[in-house]
Amino acid sequence: MTRHKIIFGDCRAMKELEDESIHLMVTSPPYFNAPFDYKGVFASYGDYLALIRDFAGETHRVLAPGRIAVVNTDDMLVEGEKYPIVADTTLIFREAGFRYRDKIVWRKPEGYIRISRRSGVILQNPYPMYFYPDNIQETILIFQKGRYVYPKTRDPESHLDIREFQENKWYLTVWDMTNVLPNAKNGNVAYPAAFPNELPYRIIKLFSHKGEWVLDPFLGSGTTSRVAMQLGRNSVGYELQKELRPIIEQKLQVGQGSLFDEAVIEFIERDIIVREAKKSYRTKRQRV
Ligand SMILES: C[S@@+](CC[C@H](N)C(=O)[O-])C[C@H]1O[C@@H](n2cnc3c(N)ncnc32)[C@H](O)[C@@H]1O
Numbered sequence: 154m155t156r157h158k159i160i161f162g163d164c165r166a167m168k169e170l171e172d173e174s175i176h177l178m179v180t181s182p183p184y185f186n187a188p189f190d191y192k193g194v195f196a197s198y199g200d201y202l203a204l205i206r207d208f209a210g211e212t213h214r215v216l217a218p219g220r221i222a223v224v225n226t227d228d229m230l231v232e233g234e235k236y237p238i239v240a241d242t243t244l245i246f247r248e249a250g251f252r253y254r255d256k257i258v259w260r261k262p263e264g265y266i267r268i269s270r271r272s273g274v275i276l277q278n279p280y281p282m283y284f285y286p287d288n289i290q291e292t293i294l295i296f297q298k299g300r301y302v303y304p305k306t307r308d309p310e311s312h313l314d315i316r317e318f319q320e321n322k323w324y325l326t327v328w329d330m331t332n333v334l335p336n337a338k339n340g341n342v343a344y345p346a347a348f349p350n351e352l353p354y355r356i357i358k359l360f361s362h363k364g365e366w367v368l369d370p371f372l373g374s375g376t377t378s379r380v381a382m383q384l385g386r387n388s389v390g391y392e393l394q395k396e397l398r399p400i401i402e403q404k405l406q407v408g409q410g411s412l413f414d415e416a417v418i419e420f421i422e423r424d425i426i427v428r429e430a431k432k433s434y435r436t437k438r439q440r441v
Pocket residue numbers: 162163164165180181182183184344346347348349370371372373374375376377391392393394
């Protein structure tokens with residue numbers, strides 16, 4: 154049985170979590186003032202970096218020694234100006250005490266362009282200085298809290314599927330993964346900024362054992378909790394918007410039949426447990 158806590162509250166203070174109680178953090182912070190989804194949400198870039206700084210500090214506090222923090226983010230173009238979010242996030246995590254371990258580029262299918270087709274400018278003006286490439290990537294930053302002490306005995310249940318690892322080229326620093334289109338329905342769930350299941354799926358398998366605790370401080374539609382549940386891990390997610398609860402419930406299939414493994418899901422509104430739902434979930438080793 155796995156446990157899942159969905160906490161509606163600000164992840165800048167994860168006061169429900171004890172020091173060193175989490176085994177893996179994987180998340181996608183809000184996009185800095187992204188056109189459409191996050192337009193004008195942050196008063197300044199400094200405000201945005203303050204959020205990243207607070208969440209990095211809290212992540213460092215709650216993560217067990219040696220464990221991994223993964224941040225899916227990317228530089229952001231806002232009104233013609235590119236903000237160096239990847240570089241700044243890396244610096245902030247290092248300042249918070251993490252080791253910078255790796256950077257993966259997530260390459261999306263070529264047909265996918267989230268913001269605009271800037272590259273058309275040069276077709277209209279085929280001369281130097283009109284080059285504006287279209288962005289089809291995001292970045293996956295991997296940080297570590299000190300060094301991991303490898304256990305003497307290995308957990309056979311957390312054994313990786315090496316064929317899957319090889320065939321899908323997890324061993325490269327470029328991962329080809331299909332994105333979730335904004336407003337596309339992902340398991341009947343429409344939400345603008347979800348990452349694909351495949352992202353937490355790879356990270357959770359690579360950096361946690363069955364039965365451990367996975368944290369997503371910016372839970373959104375609940376993708377990380379859903380995948381953690383499918384992979385036999387416990388999860389904690391923070392989310393500011395209470396309105397997302399029906400979307401999270403749908404993603405976690407709360408109240409939808411009982412098939413194999415039981416999971417306990419708690420919805421918590423800062424200090425008040427608003428509901429505890431027992432559900433069951435298919436644990437068949439299917440790709441999610
Ligand atoms: C990019 S989305 C995450 C999407 C998620 N990975 C998914 O697959 O659905 C970022 C989320 O962070 C939430 N958020 C923003 N600031 C927050 C904060 N201080 N504490 C908790 N959640 C926050 C937003 O409401 C938004 O739903």
